[in-house]
Amino acid sequence: MLAQGVGQSIPADTPHAVSVSLPTWRSCVGYEEGEEGILKKMNNGYPRFFIDKCxxxxxxxxxxxxxxxxxxxxLLPSHPVAVRCASxxxxxxxALDPDAKTRTIDLLPRTDPEHGNARGARRVSPMVSVVIYPKRHSALAKSFWQHTGEGVSSRRAELCHRAFNxxxxxxxxxxNQTDGSHGHSTSQKSMKGPLRYQRARLADGPEEHVRTRADSLEEERRSNTDDSVLFVEERYGRNLDLSRAxxxxxxxxxxxxxALTADVDLNDMTDTGRTEIGIRQVSGFSEExxxxxxxxxxxxxNTHRIMMASRGALKSICFGFPYxxxxxxxxxxxxxxxFYGNGSAExxxxxxxxxxxxxxxxxxxxxxxxxxxLKCPDLARIRALADRFDFAVVVDETIGNFLNxxxxxxxxxxxSSLTKVFSGDSNVMGGSSILNPRSRYYHLLKKTMETEYEDNYWAEDALFMERNSRDFVSRIARINVNAEAICNILQASKYVKEVYYPKYSPTRPFYEEYRSPTGGYGGLLSVTFRTSAQAIAFYDGLExxxxxxxxxxxTLSSPYTLLAHYNELAWAAKYGVDADLVRMSVGLEDTNxxxxxxxxxxxxxxHVNEM
Known part of the structure; x- marks a missing residue:
């Protein structure tokens, strides 16, 4: 895929794309510095950093x-999330602005016959919660959106906008709510509406209500037999069969x-149990x-939040240079x-x-x-310390992925971020948390999940994610081969200062300890050059x-440090992250x-070197 113009979606002309073209080093700097000429061209961006136009x-x-x-x-997907945002x-x-006020409005399906049946509407969750705040504090509100990843998806916003209109x-x-008024706080005492608002209270706040996982499953079971769901699907669903969400x-x-490694029709899926260790290598584990x-x-x-709800508000440890x-x-x-940014034995x-x-x-x-x-922590020692001193271990496997x-x-x-290689198509967001049934905290976390977990994954997004991930297994093998081939070329170049890849890392023994029998080293690599000019020439010249x-x-490339840490380059450098680092996420193209x-x-x- 050749480089595109500044601000175009990647892939080109893709609705709800999760990447945007910044084809030159200069365009990346201009974006980070907020240059008007660059920002005007931005049709979209990564959804947590660039709030979609929908x-x-x-x-x-x-x-x-x-x-x-x-x-x-x-805009947020539920009232409990809105409560967390407002809080x-x-x-x-x-401290910043004591007179500033926020208020919350929950937009729910109408229940009168003129506008359709709300019970069927609830099947696809056509609702949104809105926190209204002083515009001068938009940067603060955006930080909640960016850090938590809890904002509504662009597909949800698009459908709900039409339904609202x-x-x-x-x-x-x-x-207390006055429709259309300015300055009245929206009372949340009335608990009418979808079932998720009729549950026990949570630790986060006295007004926070969710439905349990069991409630969600029961509601879906009942809704499967309700023909009125077709109202929302036919009117707003863009011909997608949302009943299959x-x-x-x-x-x-x-x-x-x-447990599912091949492409199957959704209607042909069979039940799985907890009797086999399976690919995750943990006995008693299943999709539940x-x-x-x-x-x-x-x-x-939410993993951090649920950990605190389960075990109390204790400090956490961030080990290794993180996202x-x-x-x-x-x-x-x-x-x-x-924070241990080096992730070292020391x-x-x-x-x-x-x-x-x-x-x-x-x-x-x-x-x-x-x-x-692409460094790996010493998980064996971390696990031993955790068992000895009673703290949990949360591992983000996004880069490695469970097939490797x-x-x-x-x-x-x-x-894990499902937005990445699990999806592959760069057109939908998603994430997952997995509980280890052999963990000493499993029953405690499972019990907390039963009351605090909310399924806010939008139906349309789930449909796209399921379709995209059907060939996940075959894609990983091809990506592994391509990434190694690129690394071999970069390793041999006299202009390259360092190639960062698990195969060449000083922490490779830790990777090998957990590498699967058929696993490779993944599709992500980073490279640095001997001068900034060389890094810029390489990035600008990449096709x-x-x-x-x-x-x-x-294959998708970026000057990673520039985009992720533009205002803290010196801080990143303290942990060995070069300001001129170029990161490459390798794709499925022909290897040659x-x-x-x-x-x-x-x-x-x-050519730069010769100048």
Whole structure:
């Protein structure tokens, strides 16, 4: 896939794409610095960083109806999420702007015959919760959106916007709400509406209600026989069979569990049990231990939240240089975080010393391998320390993926961004959290999940994710081969300073310890050059798609540190992350052609060297 113009979706002309073209080093700098000429060209972006135009359009409509010119809205999938958002905003506004107020409106399906049957509508969750806040604090609201991954998806916003314009969605009846008024807080005392709002209260706040997983399954079972669901599907569903969303979610969970490795018709799926160890190498494990979320960061955020609800508000540990929002979650929610950015043996020595001195921790969060340096933590030692000093281990397997590595036996919870290689098509978000049934915390976490877990994964997104992931197994093998071939070329180049890849990492022994018998080293690699000019020439000369994200079916390159840490380059450098690092997520292209692409880009680097 050749580079596209600035601001075009990747892939081109793809609705709801999760990457955007930034084809030159200069365009990346311009984007980070907020240059008007660059921003005007941005049709989309990575959804947690660039709020999709479907979402902003709906927000504008809602502000026109319920807000003022000085206000803006953040759109969320449920009332409990909105409560968490409003609480986050008020907590920070208390010091920044004590007079600033927020209010929440829940838009639910109407129940009158003129607008259709709400019970059937509930089947596809055509609802949205809105937190209205002073527009001057949009950066703060966006930080909640970015860090937590809890915002509505663009597909949900698009469908709900149309339903709202047609009068199908309306605010929840409440004691104090004045429809269209400005300045009244929306009361949440009335618990009418979908079943998820009629459950026991949570620890996060006195007004937070969710449905249990059992309730969700029972509601779906009842709804499967309700013909009125066709009202929403036919009117708003863009000819998608949304009634198959529940089957799609089961298929996704079974693929993640390793119980479904081939493409099958959703109607032909058979039940699985807990009698075989299977690909995850943990006895007693099944898809019932897999929980889906709207994004990978949502899975991490909620895993941390549910850990605190289960075990108390203790500090967590972030081990190894992390994807930036993981660290932000651990720092901003709860009592804080102990950060070990190098992820070294010396860091584990320090952690052991602290634990011996009586410090207590909630959980250690790490990636296997890490992004972007592809280093692996010493999971065996981490597991031993966790067992000895009573803290949980949460492993993000997004980069490695369970076909290449088996980390679950050493983790209490495994999280992943399904947006990446599990999907591959760069057109849908998703995330998962997996409970290890052999964990000492399993029953405690499972019990907490029964009351606190909300299935907010939008039906349309689930359908796309299920379709995209059907060939997951065959794609991984091809990607592994291509990535190794590229690394071999880069390793041999005299212009390259360092290639970061699990196969060449000093932490390779840790990777090998958990590599599956047929697994490779993954599709992500990073490279640095001897000068900044060489890095720029290489990136600008790459004939690949260029933009944020990873795990796509096509090769996708980015100046990772520049995009992820532009305002903290010196901080990243302290942990060995070069400001000029180029990251490549390798795709399914012909191996020889990919190698030619790399060689042509290196030729341009040579021209810089001769100047």
């Amino acid at each position: 979402v902003t359009s709906f927000a504008a409509t809602l502000i026109e109806r319920y807000g003022t010119l000085d206000e803006w809205a953040i 986050f905003l008020q907590q920070h506004l208390a 047609d009068g199908f969605l309306a605010p929840r009846p409440s004691d 529940s089957q799609a979610k089961v298929a996704i969970r079974r693929r993640i569990a390793g 231990d897999v929980y889906l979320f709207p994004s990978g960061m949502s899975s991490i955020f 930036i929002d993981t660290l932000k979650i651990l720092e901003k929610w709860g009592p804080g975080c102990l 860091d584990l020595d320090d952690l052991e010393k602290r634990c011996k001195e009586g410090e207590k921790y909630l959980a250690l969060f790490c990636e296997f391998p890490g992004n972007p340096l 590595i088996h980390v679950m036996p050493h983790a209490d919870v495994v999280v 690949t798609a260029k933009g944020p994200s990873l795990g796509t079916n096509f 052609e990919l190698c030619s692409v790399i060689e042509r880009a290196l030729t341009l680097v040579g």
